[in-house]
Amino acid sequence: MQTKITGRVWKYGDDVNTDVIFPGKYTYSISDPKEMAQHALEDLDPTFVAHVQPGDIIVAGKNWGCGSSREQAVTCLKEAGVGAIVARSFARIYFRNCINEALPIATCDAVDGVESGDEVTIDFAAGTVTTPTGDYAFPPLSPEVMEILNTGGLIPYARKQLGLE
Amino acid sequence: MGHTFAEKVLARKAGLDSVVPGQIVTVRPDKLLTHDNTSAIAGQFRKIGVSKMADPDMSVIVLDHVTPAASETYAASHQATRQFVAEQGISAFYDIGEGICHQVLPEKGHAWPGAVIVGSDSHTPTYGAFGAFSAGIGRTEAAAVMATGQIWLRVPESLRIIVNGTLPDRVSAKDVILHVIGDLRADGADYRSVEFAGETVRNMSIASRMVLTNMAAEMGAKNAVVEPDEKTWAWLNRNQVFRKKPGFSPTYYEEVHADPDATYERVIEYDVSGLVPQVARPHTVDNVVPIAEVVGTPINQALVGTCTNGRLEDLAAAAEILRGKHIAPSVRLLVLPASREVLLAAIERGFVSDLVAAGATLLNPGCGPCLGAHEGCMAPGEVTISTANRNFKGRMGSKEAFIYLASPATVAASALSGVITDPREV
Numbered sequence: 001m002q003t004k005i006t007g008r009v010w011k012y013g014d015d016v017n018t019d020v021i022f023p024g025k026y027t028y029s030i031s032d033p034k035e036m037a038q039h040a041l042e043d044l045d046p047t048f049v050a051h052v053q054p055g056d057i058i059v060a061g062k063n064w065g066c067g068s069s070r071e072q073a074v075t076c077l078k079e080a081g082v083g084a085i086v087a088r089s090f091a092r093i094y095f096r097n098c099i100n101e102a103l104p105i106a107t108c109d110a111v112d113g114v115e116s117g118d119e120v121t122i123d124f125a126a127g128t129v130t131t132p133t134g135d136y137a138f139p140p141l142s143p144e145v146m147e148i149l150n151t152g153g154l155i156p157y158a159r160k161q162l163g164l165e
Numbered sequence: 166m167g168h169t170f171a172e173k174v175l176a177r178k179a180g181l182d183s184v185v186p187g188q189i190v191t192v193r194p195d196k197l198l199t200h201d202n203t204s205a206i207a208g209q210f211r212k213i214g215v216s217k218m219a220d221p222d223m224s225v226i227v228l229d230h231v232t233p234a235a236s237e238t239y240a241a242s243h244q245a246t247r248q249f250v251a252e253q254g255i256s257a258f259y260d261i262g263e264g265i266c267h268q269v270l271p272e273k274g275h276a277w278p279g280a281v282i283v284g285s286d287s288h289t290p291t292y293g294a295f296g297a298f299s300a301g302i303g304r305t306e307a308a309a310v311m312a313t314g315q316i317w318l319r320v321p322e323s324l325r326i327i328v329n330g331t332l333p334d335r336v337s338a339k340d341v342i343l344h345v346i347g348d349l350r351a352d353g354a355d356y357r358s359v360e361f362a363g364e365t366v367r368n369m370s371i372a373s374r375m376v377l378t379n380m381a382a383e384m385g386a387k388n389a390v391v392e393p394d395e396k397t398w399a400w401l402n403r404n405q406v407f408r409k410k411p412g413f414s415p416t417y418y419e420e421v422h423a424d425p426d427a428t429y430e431r432v433i434e435y436d437v438s439g440l441v442p443q444v445a446r447p448h449t450v451d452n453v454v455p456i457a458e459v460v461g462t463p464i465n466q467a468l469v470g471t472c473t474n475g476r477l478e479d480l481a482a483a484a485e486i487l488r489g490k491h492i493a494p495s496v497r498l499l500v501l502p503a504s505r506e507v508l509l510a511a512i513e514r515g516f517v518s519d520l521v522a523a524g525a526t527l528l529n530p531g532c533g534p535c536l537g538a539h540e541g542c543m544a545p546g547e548v549t550i551s552t553a554n555r556n557f558k559g560r561m562g563s564k565e566a567f568i569y570l571a572s573p574a575t576v577a578a579s580a581l582s583g584v585i586t587d588p589r590e591v
Contacts, residue, residue, distance in 0.1 A: 015351045015352065015451075017449075017557045019559055020557065023537070023564075024536040024537045024559075024560060025542075025562070027202075027536070027538070028201050028202070028231055028242055028538065029236070029238045029538075031205060031208070042559075043559040062352055063355060066351055066352065067287065067557060068287050068536075069285060069287040069303055070304075074303075091385055092356045092385060092387050093287060093302065093303060095356075096302065096306060097303040097305070100303055100306055100309075101305065142319075144189045144317055145189075153305070154305045155209065155213055155305060155308075155309070157309075158213045158308075158313055162213070162312065162313060164213075
């Protein structure tokens, strides 16, 4: 995993649920990640898919990714090019899905200091998100969780555990 | 120093003397639930590169989300699941028509006090109504559990929610949990273990306790639990499931109870003796108001069912209100029993004929329109009042539609009049 990520901000609010990140009507009918990316944030921000650039960073309020456990709500963003997600807090299963899909995340209040289109830098080694209006510190992930992220997600990690790598 | 339910059950499962909140433990779950997403999980499982599951007896698979298949795409997905079941030698497979996973697992003896259950569905905490530790996980995680037989879990902080008081007439567990979620908000229990206690919970049926643990997911809970008691044992053994199917479940289980001196992040007490029916307005589950604030809102569709409120007592509550009457001509009433077992019991008691005669459309046991894939999606501008657990934008079809969440009694009363109606007034 890169220790420093810089990207352009897409700013969202509190309690954004997985139904608006990836609608339930597609959960059992779309299996191709590229097709999933075409529906990312469809019911929250219809402009997102047309304008997202590789490496963009989502910066949101509390409880990002609440609701359904659907992992496509992570896959669709990753496939759309999102480089990281910063939120005031994450819903638990969404948090795990990010780790398992190796999509870097940071938990802090950076949403207070940014607008959509700003550039921010996440420094995972220092534990800071640098925004145009100041720095926001975030707590490090536990070593167990970092290991999964650094291995490239849960599939490579499970392969390693099973001695297949 | 005492320990919470989550601390005790995870320590026991991890083979440790004790654990503390924040600690990461690796455990071997007793059961792994997957549903229609099994075909996708099987794909992830193959990517890991093993051919056989670590323990096929751990796996419980229920086809319930879009059943019977709504299109060729769904049919192919179900077919892939059946092939995976055969290839892996999974005995606990329940094909379409058996019911919703969260009802079927306990009915078939796959949930019991002290068990650790993980499932690729966010409402997996439901089994806490039986004293189990159960938590939702993602698809890739489910695949990794299949391959390794293990999962990492963070020991959660715990909240204890104590509910006292006798519930008024036509006010039920659904009103209690909507009130709690409205109070604690959508992230009020994020990553926490929630213990429901108090005389109201003690006096509740198992079905009502399942409403509490099911909806704890809507305030972010990792798991939720009600202490097992004689009712739990009686329910689990009502069909002698444990004795009949010794291969599926232990015939003996050891209950896990929180210590009286356990440390909680918060203890929250409610007195529900004066509680009125509660309604969650669109588009978030924590947007809860007393019914008086929404009475008179016109509805197009009413839904009684789902993993939250599709059990016999829920159909009984709706039948009691609708028996001998007819729903408003402007309303479509959908009724979905949570399982085949519930449907059979409802037929036997006459609830099905009461409801169908009153104008209800009976759907097969399963998730139905709750996730917006089939069987009752809404057009733009339409309004549904539902006994389900989610009212997110776009959840049941159009993103321009509106979902209100309420108890079976409130939904039935509203179907009768065509507008949101206080069930105490019909």
